[in-house]
Amino acid sequence: MLRIMWFLLAILTSSVTSADVSAVYGFDTRSEEQRYQNLIAELRCPKCQNQNIADSNSPISKDMRNAVYQMMQEGASNDEIVESLVGRFGEFVKYKPDLDSRTFVLWATPAIAVLGGLLVVVGVVVRSRRSGTAAPALSADEQARIKKMLAEKDRNGKA
Amino acid sequence: MKRFLLFLPLLVAIVVGAFLFAGIGKDPTKLDSALVGKPVPVFGLKSLKQPEATLDESLFQGEVTLLNVWGTWCPACRDEHADLMWLAQEKKVPIIGLNYKDSRDEALVWLDRLGDPYRTVIYDPKGTLGFDLGVYGAPETFVIDASGVVRYRHVGVVNVEVWEQILLPVIEEARENG
Numbered sequence: 001m002l003r004i005m006w007f008l009l010a011i012l013t014s015s016v017t018s019a020d021v022s023a024v025y026g027f028d029t030r031s032e033e034q035r036y037q038n039l040i041a042e043l044r045c046p047k048c049q050n051q052n053i054a055d056s057n058s059p060i061s062k063d064m065r066n067a068v069y070q071m072m073q074e075g076a077s078n079d080e081i082v083e084s085l086v087g088r089f090g091e092f093v094k095y096k097p098d099l100d101s102r103t104f105v106l107w108a109t110p111a112i113a114v115l116g117g118l119l120v121v122v123g124v125v126v127r128s129r130r131s132g133t134a135a136p137a138l139s140a141d142e143q144a145r146i147k148k149m150l151a152e153k154d155r156n157g158k159a
Numbered sequence: 160m161k162r163f164l165l166f167l168p169l170l171v172a173i174v175v176g177a178f179l180f181a182g183i184g185k186d187p188t189k190l191d192s193a194l195v196g197k198p199v200p201v202f203g204l205k206s207l208k209q210p211e212a213t214l215d216e217s218l219f220q221g222e223v224t225l226l227n228v229w230g231t232w233c234p235a236c237r238d239e240h241a242d243l244m245w246l247a248q249e250k251k252v253p254i255i256g257l258n259y260k261d262s263r264d265e266a267l268v269w270l271d272r273l274g275d276p277y278r279t280v281i282y283d284p285k286g287t288l289g290f291d292l293g294v295y296g297a298p299e300t301f302v303i304d305a306s307g308v309v310r311y312r313h314v315g316v317v318n319v320e321v322w323e324q325i326l327l328p329v330i331e332e333a334r335e336n337g
Contacts, residue, residue, distance in 0.1 A: 047295045
């Protein structure tokens with residue numbers, strides 16, 4: 001009996017927590033809801049660092065989602081909302097950091113890698129072309145010798 | 160030219176290695192506070208110990224203080240409590256507590272049982288001031304200078320080592336400049 005009670009209790013509390021996680025906010029329009037979803041998807045949870053606040057169930061993410069919703073209801077723009085959270089939690093919470101001297105390397109790395117790869121490819125192509133044309137053509141003598149050798153091989157093969 | 164190309168992989172490995180090596184030992188879970196250099200956010204919250212008294216940011220005016228964020232639900236806060244007692248009693252450090260997302264009764268029992276290192280405790284059951292301070296996990300300890308400006312934020316427990324190597328130098332600097 002006790003075991004069944006525990007089981008029921010576990011089921012009850014689990015449904016409570018999952019309801020809590022998917023805390024539903026009311027939105028007037030579909031586009032507002034979409035805006036909210038986009039915002040919480042690109043804000044990063046400071047506690048559980050590789051999750052966005054949409055995915056994370058940590059209390060701080062819940063607070064942040066709540067703050068985003070509240071600010072939206074008060075008519076704040078996306079930039080204002082993000083800036084207000086950055087002002088509290090730091091640049092860290094943005095999955096897309098601004099381009100400045102600290103983040104330059106981060107933003108430039110893909111371009112540098114592509115450029116480097118292109119350079120390597122160009123280098124390989126150029127070199128193979130050069131070595132292709134640079135290979136000395138056979139002289140008339142050598143051509144004659146090859147023909148003779150091939151002919152000899154043919155004869156041996158038939159024999 | 161050919162020779163140089165042979166050394167290219169080595170060069171790349173050294174550059175990447177140096178870059179990655181610089182990152183070893185850095186704790187990515189410790190973030191710099193966005194509030195460093197800014198005043199403590201405006202707030203109006205009840206005192207934990209005197210429920211009728213309202214506290215605000217003027218609490219941090221006048222001397223360099225530590226602001227310690229804690230809650231009875233936080234096991235690491237239990238760990239650092241003895242060290243906070245030591246700081247308050249032996250080092251005479253003024254510590255202001257921020258009781259974060261907690262219940263008053265439990266918090267008072269905790270202080271009664273373990274001792275009270277705090278000059279004042281701000282009672283923040285909903286975590287509003289905590290949110291404005293960018294608190295993302297208790298315990299956190301802020302160094303706040305005499306004009307109420309945040310100088311440093313330490314995430315994690317305070318112990319003798321953290322005190323000597325991190326907090327004390329920041330406090331001394333804040334005292335000199337304030």
